[in-house]
Amino acid sequence: MFFQRFVLACATGILAACASLQQSPPSLSANAADAFSISGRIALREHDRNLSGGIRWQHSKERDDILLLSPLGQGVMQIVRDESGATLRTADGKVYQAPDAEELAATVTGWHLPLSGLAFWVRGVQRPGSAAHDKRDEAGRLQNLVQDDWRVDYAAYSDAPNDRLPRLMTMTRPELELKLVIDDWERAPAADSSVPF
Numbered sequence: 001m002f003f004q005r006f007v008l009a010c011a012t013g014i015l016a017a018c019a020s021l022q023q024s025p026p027s028l029s030a031n032a033a034d035a036f037s038i039s040g041r042i043a044l045r046e047h048d049r050n051l052s053g054g055i056r057w058q059h060s061k062e063r064d065d066i067l068l069l070s071p072l073g074q075g076v077m078q079i080v081r082d083e084s085g086a087t088l089r090t091a092d093g094k095v096y097q098a099p100d101a102e103e104l105a106a107t108v109t110g111w112h113l114p115l116s117g118l119a120f121w122v123r124g125v126q127r128p129g130s131a132a133h134d135k136r137d138e139a140g141r142l143q144n145l146v147q148d149d150w151r152v153d154y155a156a157y158s159d160a161p162n163d164r165l166p167r168l169m170t171m172t173r174p175e176l177e178l179k180l181v182i183d184d185w186e187r188a189p190a191a192d193s194s195v196p197f
Contacts, residue, residue: 034059034060034061034119035059035060035061036059036122036123036185036186037056037057037058037059037184037185037186038055038056038057038059038122038182038184038185038186039054039055039056039057039182039183039184040054040055040180040181040182040183040184041053041054041055041180041181041183042054042055042068042178042179042180042181043178043179044111044176044177044178044179045176045177046111046175046176046177047175049110052071053068053069053070053071053076054068054069054070054071054073055067055068055069055180056069059119062082062083063080063081063082064079064080064081064082064101064115064119065078065079065080066078066079066080066115074091075091076090076091077089077090077091077109079101079104079105079115081101081115085097085098085099085100086098086099086100086101086103086104087104088104088105088108090108096108101115101116102114102115102116111176112173112176113178114148114150114171114178116148117130117147117148117150118171121145121147121152121166121169121171122166122169122180122182123164123165123166124141124142124154124157124164124165124166125142126145126147127147127148130147130148131147132145132146132147133145133146133147134146139164140164141154141157141164142154142166149173150171150172150173151171151172151173152169152170152171153169153170153171153172154166154168154169155168155169155170156168158185165182165185166182167181167182168180168181168182169182
């Protein structure tokens, strides 16, 4: 079963919240271009299921390309969203398709991931068109956000003055926790979307 292979490929446990932060990224505000690339680390916990590994994400208004990696850097799963729908590829060569990326990820892996909101939350902004409640710090940056049945807590931002790019965030809903440590930010997606399976 794919999920079992995925869990075995990834180390169990949750990333430490004190993970070291790398160099400051370029500033990206709520009014900046939609396109970005990030790389970092991700951890999921639900009941007695735990997994952790790396993430590389290329985002634009037209396309998302999310690659999940094992702790050793091997490609485990790729999710691609574009105008034709969503495609999920696994390391063993299986391909799944569906109209919606969140539905596809939940069907194949059993994890309900907040993919529609995450493209905004990783930039420290609310998802447009959905009711939200938030708390901000003195600099106007989000400290926490409740939207789409998720609570998003921001533990760290870039060290650059007036920078609003999150570095460490935790997303929770009943019985599910997703932690994301963002190590590298770029303003636009990289040209190469090859998968190191």
